[in-house]
Amino acid sequence: MTLTIEDLQNIAKIERDRQEGTTYQINVCVAAGCLSCQSGLVKEAFDTEISRRGLENWCLVKGVGCLGLCAAGPLIQVQPQGTYYQGVTVNDVSEILDSLGGSPVARLECSQHQAFFQCQQKIVLENCGKIDPERIEDYIAEDGYLGLFTALRQMTPGEVIEQVTKSGLRGRGGAGFPTGLKWTAVSKAVNNTKFIVCNADEGDPGAFMDRSVLESDPHRVIEGMAIAGYAVGASHGFIYVRAEYPLAVKRVHTAIAQAERLGVLGNNIFNTRFEFNIEVRLGAGAFVCGEETALIASIEGRHGRPRPRPPFPAEFGLWGFPTLINNVETFANIAPIIRRGGEWFAGIGTEKSKGTKVFALAGRVNNTGLIEVPMGTRLRDIVFEIGGGIPGDKRFKAVQTGGPSGGCIPEEHLDMPVDYESLAAVGSIMGSGGMIIMDETSCMVDVAQFFMEFCMSESCGKCVPCRVGTTQIYHLLHKISGGQGKPSDIETLGELCDLLKNTSLCGLGQTAPNPVISTLKYFKDEYKAHIRDKNCPAGACRMQAPEEAL
Amino acid sequence: MKKPLRVDERSLRADVNPVRLLTFKIDDRDVSARADETILTVARQNGIKIPTLCHMEGLSEHGACRLCIVEVKGMSRLMPSCVTLPRQDMEVLTKSDRVLDYRRKILELIFSERNHVCSVCVTNGHCDLQALAVEMGMTHVRYDYIYPTHPIDATHPRFSVDHNRCVLCLRCVRVCDEIEGAHTWDVMNRGISSKVITDLNQPWGSSETCTGCGKCVQVCPTGALSEKGKSVAEMVKRRQFLPYLQMMRHRE
Numbered sequence: 038m039t040l041t042i043e044d045l046q047n048i049a050k051i052e053r054d055r056q057e058g059t060t061y062q063i064n065v066c067v068a069a070g071c072l073s074c075q076s077g078l079v080k081e082a083f084d085t086e087i088s089r090r091g092l093e094n095w096c097l098v099k100g101v102g103c104l105g106l107c108a109a110g111p112l113i114q115v116q117p118q119g120t121y122y123q124g125v126t127v128n129d130v131s132e133i134l135d136s137l138g139g140s141p142v143a144r145l146e147c148s149q150h151q152a153f154f155q156c157q158q159k160i161v162l163e164n165c166g167k168i169d170p171e172r173i174e175d176y177i178a179e180d181g182y183l184g185l186f187t188a189l190r191q192m193t194p195g196e197v198i199e200q201v202t203k204s205g206l207r208g209r210g211g212a213g214f215p216t217g218l219k220w221t222a223v224s225k226a227v228n229n230t231k232f233i234v235c236n237a238d239e240g241d242p243g244a245f246m247d248r249s250v251l252e253s254d255p256h257r258v259i260e261g262m263a264i265a266g267y268a269v270g271a272s273h274g275f276i277y278v279r280a281e282y283p284l285a286v287k288r289v290h291t292a293i294a295q296a297e298r299l300g301v302l303g304n305n306i307f308n309t310r311f312e313f314n315i316e317v318r319l320g321a322g323a324f325v326c327g328e329e330t331a332l333i334a335s336i337e338g339r340h341g342r343p344r345p346r347p348p349f350p351a352e353f354g355l356w357g358f359p360t361l362i363n364n365v366e367t368f369a370n371i372a373p374i375i376r377r378g379g380e381w382f383a384g385i386g387t388e389k390s391k392g393t394k395v396f397a398l399a400g401r402v403n404n405t406g407l408i409e410v411p412m413g414t415r416l417r418d419i420v421f422e423i424g425g426g427i428p429g430d431k432r433f434k435a436v437q438t439g440g441p442s443g444g445c446i447p448e449e450h451l452d453m454p455v456d457y458e459s460l461a462a463v464g465s466i467m468g469s470g471g472m473i474i475m476d477e478t479s480c481m482v483d484v485a486q487f488f489m490e491f492c493m494s495e496s497c498g499k500c501v502p503c504r505v506g507t508t509q510i511y512h513l514l515h516k517i518s519g520g521q522g523k524p525s526d527i528e529t530l531g532e533l534c535d536l537l538k539n540t541s542l543c544g545l546g547q548t549a550p551n552p553v554i555s556t557l558k559y560f561k562d563e564y565k566a567h568i569r570d571k572n573c574p575a576g577a578c579r580m581q582a583p584e585e586a587l
Numbered sequence: 588m589k590k591p592l593r594v595d596e597r598s599l600r601a602d603v604n605p606v607r608l609l610t611f612k613i614d615d616r617d618v619s620a621r622a623d624e625t626i627l628t629v630a631r632q633n634g635i636k637i638p639t640l641c642h643m644e645g646l647s648e649h650g651a652c653r654l655c656i657v658e659v660k661g662m663s664r665l666m667p668s669c670v671t672l673p674r675q676d677m678e679v680l681t682k683s684d685r686v687l688d689y690r691r692k693i694l695e696l697i698f699s700e701r702n703h704v705c706s707v708c709v710t711n712g713h714c715d716l717q718a719l720a721v722e723m724g725m726t727h728v729r730y731d732y733i734y735p736t737h738p739i740d741a742t743h744p745r746f747s748v749d750h751n752r753c754v755l756c757l758r759c760v761r762v763c764d765e766i767e768g769a770h771t772w773d774v775m776n777r778g779i780s781s782k783v784i785t786d787l788n789q790p791w792g793s794s795e796t797c798t799g800c801g802k803c804v805q806v807c808p809t810g811a812l813s814e815k816g817k818s819v820a821e822m823v824k825r826r827q828f829l830p831y832l833q834m835m836r837h838r839e
Contacts, residue, residue, distance in 0.1 A: 323777065325777075340773075340774065344650070345667060345670045345671075347672075493778060493779060494778055495777070495778065496777065496778035496779070497777050498755065498774070498777045498779065499649075499651045500652070500653055501651065501652055501653055501654075501693050501696055501697055501754075502653055502696065504778055504779055504781065505696040505699065505700045505733075506696060507779075508733065508778075508779045509696065509730050509733075512731060512733070529730070532692070533730075536692050536693070536696075539663075539665050540653045540656055540693060541653075542650060542667075547664075
């Protein structure tokens with residue numbers, strides 16, 4: 038039995054009827070952030086209370102993916118009004134149910150008109166907080182798998198790639214390589230066996246975009262991978278997800294099983310000759326396995342160490358076969374591009390960076406959470422409008438983008454648009470989308486030390502510059518933050534950073550010095566204060582008394 | 588039976604046609620190469636010296652020590668010559684100031700990593716690392732020594748391993764796997780705490796896979812692996828077996 042378009046429409050209709058059959062719908066966020074503040078219990082309490090009152094046909098309770106404003110969790114949304122309630126506990130359940138049909142509970146209400154919700158534009162996250170991630174029917178009701186159908190039945194692989202190229206989509210893993218170009222390369226590789234790999238080994242501190250997408254809308258990634266498989270001629274895919282994301286892993290497994298049962302994965306999908314299967318592989322906690330050649334080694338069962346490129350995975354990947362590796366967010370953009378056309382996508386964003394980007398706001402900002410904005414949005418708007426500014430009357434100091442491979446951007450550059458080129462111009466990178474905001478109480482030497490310690494312990498140890506260089510840089514920063522630095526240390530730091538950037542084997546080593554380079558560039562005075570005056574201006578570093586040091 | 592595909596086997600470069608020949612320039616000298624030969628191979632054929640440490644003729648390329656980096660005109664990043672294939676009309680510089688400066692820094696980093704004390708080392712005078720330092724005119728190390736604590740494993744009846752001298756070139760791991768076929772050696776941990784181990788980090792003497800062939804000892808560039816009974820400066824490495832084995836295998 039293969040699935041037809043009528044079946045798909047039928048499933049969508051039944052699901053829509055089911056949801057529209059009730060007057061009210063309560064969406065409880067059950068992504069990792071809210072679950073950790075007991076939203077699971079809140080959902081259970083709603084279920085119990087509704088069945089106790091016998092309101093099943095009047096109000097539907099649904100567990101949904103991330104609603105975005107993680108700072109205010111557990112978050113729920115009441116439809117059709119779209120009222121948000123924040124910090125909901127089990128005790129608030131009856132009060133919220135009582136208020137349905139009347140005026141909302143003011144005590145818990147979280148305004149849906151605030152900038153956080155209004156200034157976003159959602160493509161990747163369009164279903165997040167809307168659908169139940171554990172039900173494929175819900176995804177299909179939101180036009181799910183329509184993109185796959187369109188690609189398989191109405192387009193040639195070449196046309197699919199043409200749309201992706203036309204869309205201007207660039208890799209969302211950080212480097213921003215044009216997706217269409219990568220797909221073209223893999224499709225041109227001469228081999229009967231090819232692989233698709235979805236890189237979900239998100240490891241940057243403070244980043245949770247990929248996790249949220251997989252937890253909130255796993256089918257979108259599966260659909261994107263299947264379309265990619267059709268476009269480049271691959272029939273097997275791997276999702277490489279880190280084991281530290283148990284909920285994402287569980288939901289991906291559920292989603293794959295549902296997709297297989299329905300026939301959108303497997304043989305003869307939509308009555309064509311195309312077959313596609315997906316397997317999940319768990320990472321074992323190595324940050325470097327997010328680097329594509331190390332990721333391949335890890336899937337093959339070898340030590341997760343990068344190898345020199347070329348040859349690139351597009352010609353020599355998994356077990357030597359041509360392999361397409363894209364990030365979760367890249368795949369999540371594919372289905373809408375196919376459904377709505379590449380030109381629609383290319384109309385969003387800036388000249389060289391198209392579409393939207395998901396960011397994870399973290400650190401000293403009021404609205405921590407998950408946001409999606411068009412490329413080219415001003416950094417200031419993200420921090421002060423959507424992010425709601427800095428808590429506690431503190432002064433903004435810097436925003437760190439791109440995790441350990443990115444840099445710290447000071448206030449003077451806040452008015453620049455967020456796109457690949459602008460970020461690179463100020464010494465940072467787009468990265469996968471982590472955005473850590475720091476206020477005046479953060480010490481930039483300490484921040485650089487934190488990221489360098491991360492890179493040092495996550496370096497695979499293969500090449501000398503990264504293995505020994507990160508350790509030497511860390512030791513220098515440790516000395517400086519402890520008040521034991523020498524004036525010549527700044528120069529040595531600069532030299533080592535330059536060495537790593539130019540001679541390391543893989544992206545980890547080449548970008549590891551970025552946090553140090555950017556803080557040295559914009560906050561040199563702080564380094565000098567630590568060295569000359571033995572003083573930490575932000576008051577974050579503990580200076581050792583001279584006798585304490587050896 | 589065909590061996591499974593391995594990335595590190597040079598002949599498996601899917602993107603090159605080994606039949607093609609090309610010409611390019613190394614240090615302003617015209618040289619010709621087969622498309623699957625690396626820049627390092629071609630340079631050596633033409634008598635141009637490029638320092639190497641992890642590279643060893645007869646073993647797969649590792650590309651990790653970064654001492655063989657060269658500058659390619661038109662590319663901002665430096666390329667390791669042991670794994671980079673030449674392209675037609677490429678211009679390679681092996682001795683530019685930039686390259687020499689980086690090489691020197693990398694060498695100093697290697698010296699700062701572990702405890703390389705030449706005066707009491709079994710390979711003093713016969714050491715690849717020491718020779719590189721002499722060749723590059725390294726007089727001191729500008730970085731702080733890390734001084735890690737590493738044990739010596741002398742449980743094997745004929746050989747001993749001193750991790751204080753190890754530079755993690757992994758020649759031992761490769762020769763054991765690719766030439767001897769035992770795969771006794773491997774690496775554990777990552778980053779600065781990486782360490783070569785025998786079997787599953789058991790004492791070398793109790794290893795069940797080690798054949799005692801001693802190939803690892805002979806290819807080791809430093810005094811990390813040595814024969815027992817040798818005193819300071821007495822350990823001379825004999826590597827003639829590698830080209831010989833290579834030749835015999837190719838004849839077959």
